[in-house]
Amino acid sequence: MSQPEQRRIVATAIPGPASTALQEQRSAELAGGLGTTMPVFVERAGGGVVVDVDGNHIIDLASGIAVTSVGAAHPEVVRRITEQAERFTHTCFLVTQYEGFVEVAAALNRLTPGDHAKKTALFTTGSEAVENAVKIARAATGRPAVVVLGHAYHGRTLLTMSMTGKNVPYKDGFGPFAPEVYRVPSPYPFRWPSGPEHAAEEALAALRETVLTQIGAHNVAAIVAEPIQGEGGFIVPPAGYLKAVQELATEHGIVFVADEIQTGFGRTGAMFACEHDGVVPDLVTTAKALAGGMPLAAVTGRAELMDSVAPGGLGGTYAGNPVACAAALGTLEVIERDGLVERAREIEARVRPRLEALQGAGSPVGEVRGRGAMLALELVRPGTTEPAPDIARAIAAHCHREGVLTLVCGTFGNVIRLLPPLVIPMDLLDEAVTVLESAVAAAR
Template sequence: MTPTTLPEQRRILATALPGPRSVERQARRAAELAHGLGTTMPVFIDRAGGGILVDIDGNHIIDLASGIAVTSVGAAHPAVTRRIAEQAERFTHTCFLVTEYDGFVEVAAALNRLTPGDHPKKTALFSTGSEAVENAIKIARTATGRSAVVVLGHAYHGRTLLTMSMTAKNVPYKQGFGPFAPEVYRVPSPYPYRWPTGPENAAAEAFAALEEIVTTQIGAANVAAIVAEPIQGEGGFIVPPPGYLRAVQEFAAEHGIVFVADEIQTGLARTGALFACEHEGVVPDLITTAKALAGGMPLAAVTGRAEIMDAVPAGGLGGTYAGNPVACAAALGALEAIESEGLVARAREIEQRVRPRLEELVTPGSVVGEVRGRGAMLALEFVRPGTSEPAPEIARAVVEHCHQEGVLTLLCGTFGNVIRLLPPLVIPMDLLDEAIDVLVAAVGSAR
C-alpha cells in the first residue's frame, strides 16, 4: 500500500466531537432521513483509509469498527479502488442473469477455492448478507424438501423478514415488525460466560438441548437447515465452547440436515483464520459471506457443496444487482490484498497485541466481566461490579468516552453491554496501541 494514498495515520482532535460542520449536517439529516436509521457516532466522513476516518471538521478518528467488519483491508485500499475505477469505466451494470461478465465467475471461483473443504463447490453471488442467508435457506429447503430452520439464541442473521425472524434480539431489530416468518425454531446458544451451570458445561448441555428440541419438538426429518455463526456477532461476540460446532455439524449430517455457517461478520481473515469455522475444524455444507468480501462494496455469497447448490432450478436464484460488476471487481482486489498481505496472520498479531491489555481489565470488582473473541474480533462484556449482571449503561459511557477522544468503537450484545473491537486488519500497530490506551482509560474512568 502506498502511504500517500492514505490520510495521515494519526489521531487528530481538531474540534470537539461532533464538530460544528457535522452538527450542521445532522440537522439536515434529521429533516431528510427516516428516524429509524440509527447512528453510532454522529460525524460525517470526508476521507478514510488504513486505520483512520477523517471527518468534515478535520478530525482524524481511529477506526475500531471497519464499517462493522466490512473494510478489513481499509476503506481505500489501492487494490480495491483501482479495480473499481477500471471496471466503472468499462460498465457499471448489465445484470449477470441477462448478459454475463468474467468478474462474477472469478469471484465465485475464488470463494470455491478459499472456503473450507476439498469437496466440489459452487457459489451464487448476491448483494447483502441478509440476501445470502435467505438464499442459503432457499437452497437448503429445495435440496432437502424440508421447511424447518433451526437457529441459536443470541443469533443475528439480518433484517429481512426471514432473517429478522431468525435473529434473536427484539429491540431494535424485531419490535413492531411482526408477524414473523414461520418454521423458524430457536435452541439455546452455548454462551459460556452466562451458562447457568458454568462454562465447562456449556458445550455438552447446549448440544443436548439442541438434540432434544430437534428430535422431539420439531422432528429431525422436518429440518432443512441448522444455521450458526461460528462466533456470534451482534449477540455479543460469543465464542462457542470447543466441540460444540463439530457436534452440531455431525448431528446435522446424521439426519440429512444442511449445516450453514453464517460467516458474514467472521469470514475472510477477521478471526485469524480465513474462516472462523476453521478454528473448530468444521466444514459446513453451505457458507455465507458478505461484509469484508468486497472492501466496502455491496456483495455477498453463498458457497457450498455442488450437489446442494445445484438443487435449485435455473432462474430460482439471483437478483437485479446480484454480483454487480463493480462490486465483483472490488472483491477481487480485497481478496488479493487479504492473501498477498498476509492479513490472516495480521489478525492473529492484533489479538496477541491487544488481548493481554484487555484481560488486565478483568479483576475482582471490575466493570469488565469477560474479554473474548478471536483474532481482530474482540470484545469486552460490561457488568455491575462484583456481579455478572449486565451493565449497558457502563458500556455506553465507555463508548461515549472513546468517541469524545476520537476512537470509534461499537456496542453489541443481546443486553447492549458489550463493546466490540473490529479494527481494519491494515491498521498501523502504533495507532492501534493508542486506541487501546484510550479504551483502557475510558474503562478506568467508569469504575
C-alpha cells in the same frame, strides 16, 4: 488520492460544528428508524483512520462493522473499481454475463473450507445470502424447518429477522414473523446457568431434543449458526460444540450453514472462523469484508446442494454487480498477498493481554473474549454477571470524544466490540487501546 495521515487528531469537539450542522439536515431529511453510532460525517477514510468534515482523524475500531478489513480506500481495490466502472457499471448477470462474477465464485470455491466440489451464487447483502442459503437447503431437502441459536443475528429481512434473536431494535413491532424458524439455546459460557464447563454439553442436549423430538429431524432443512456470534456479543462457542452440531446435522441429512458474514476473510485469525473448530460446513454465507466496502454477498457450498435450485430460482437485479466483483477480487488479493489472516492473529496477541488486564476486583469488565481482530469486553456490575449497558455506552462515548470509534453490541447492549481494519498501523492500534483503557478506568 493518498491515504489520510495515520494518526489521531482531535481538532474540534466530536461531533464538531460541521458534523452537527449536517446532523440537523439529516434529522430533517431521513427516516427516524435509521440509527447512528457516532454522529460525525466522513470526508475520507483509509488504513486505520476515519477523517470527518471537521478535520478530526478518528482511529477506526469498527471497519464499517467488519467490512473494510483492508481499509476503506485500499489502492488495489480503488484501482479495480475504477477500471471496471470505466468499462460498465451494470448489466445484470442474469441477462448478459461478465467474467468478474465467475472469478469471484472461483475464488470463494477455492478459499472456503473443504476439498469437495463446490459452487457459488453471488448476491448483494448478508441478509440475502442467509435467506438464499435457507432457500437452497429447503430445495435440496424438501423440508421446511430452520433451526437457529439464541443470541443470533442473521439480518433484517422478514426471514432473517425471524431468525435473529434480539427483539429491540431488530424485531420489535415488525411481526408477524416467518414460520418454521426454531430457536435453541446458544452455548454462552459466561452466562450459562450451570457454569461454562457445562455449556457445550447442555446446549447440545437441548439442540438434540428440539430437532429430534419437538420438530422431527425429517422436517429440518437447515441448522444455521455463526461460528462466533456477532451482534449477539462476540460469543465464542465452547470447543467441540460446532463440530458436534455439524455431526448431528450430517447424521440426519440436515444442511449445516455457517454464517461467516461478520467472521469471514481473516477477521478471526483464520480465513473462516469455522476452521478454528475443524468444521466443514455444507453451505457458507459471506458478505461484509468480501468486497472491501462494496455491496456483495455469497452462498458457497457443496455442488449438489447448490444445484438443487432450478434455473431462475436464485439471483437478483444487482446480485454480483460487476463493480462490486472487481472490488472483491482486489480485496481477496490483498488479504492473501499481504498475509492479513496472520495479521489478525498478531492484532489479538498485541491487544488481548491489555484487555484482560482490565479485569479484576471492582472492574466492570466481566469477560474478554473473541478471536483474532474480533475482540470484545462484556460490561457488568462489578462482582456480578448483571449486564451493564449504561457502562458500555459510557465507555463508547468516552472513546468517541477522544477520537476512537468503537461499537456497542450484545443482546443486553453491554458489549464493546473491537473490529479494527486488519491493515491498521500497530502504533495507532496501541493508542486506541490506551484510550479504551482510560475509558474503562473512568467508568469504575
